[in-house]
Amino acid sequence: MTEEFIQFERTGTVGKISARGEVDLSNSPQLRKTILGALRVDEHIIVDLSQVSYIDSSGIAALVEGLQMANKKDKTFSLQSPSEQVMSILELARLDTVFSIE
Template identity: 60%
Template sequence: MSEFIRFDKTDDLTVIYVNGEVDLSNSAEVRKTILAALKTTPEVKVDLSGVEYIDSSGIAAMVEGLQFANSNGRSFSLTQPSAQVKSIMELARLDQVFTIE
C-alpha cells in the first residue's frame, strides 16, 4: 500500500483516501483497492479531496468500482472531489453518473 492511498474500514463502510495524481502509473492500484473494499464491505466511499489531477485511467477505475457495486448490491460514492477533479467530472458529465457527496 503506497502513501497515496489509505483507508478507514469498519464492518459496514470503507472510506478510501486518495492523494496526489491518479494516472496511468497508479490507477491500477486505485482500482484494486476499490474492488477489494467493495468485496468486503457493503458501502465504499472514495475521498478525492487530496487528488490534484485524474486522467482517463483514473476515471475508468472509478467507473469500474461503480459498475461492480451496482452489479453486486453495494453502495459506491465519491466524496469531496477537489476543484480540479470536480471540473473534470462535470466536463465528462460523470457528475450525473456518480453519487458525489
C-alpha cells in the same frame, strides 16, 4: 508511487479509500485494485478525492469500474469531496450526474 498515495479504513461495513496527489496511468491500477478489493467485503465504498490534484482517464475508468461493480453487487459507491480539478473533469465528462457525490 508511494504508500501514502492510497489510504484505506473500514468502519463496520463502510470502506473509505482516500487518494492523494495525481491519479494517472502509473498508479490507477492500485486505486482500481483497492476499490475492487473493498467491494468484496464492504457494503458501502466511499472514495475521498479531496486531496487529488489531477486525475486522468485511467483514474476515471477505475472509478467507473468500481461503480459498475458496486451496482452489480447491489452495494453503494460514492465519491467524497472531489477537489476542484477532479470535479471539473467529472462535470466535463458528465459523470457528476452518474456518481453519488457527497
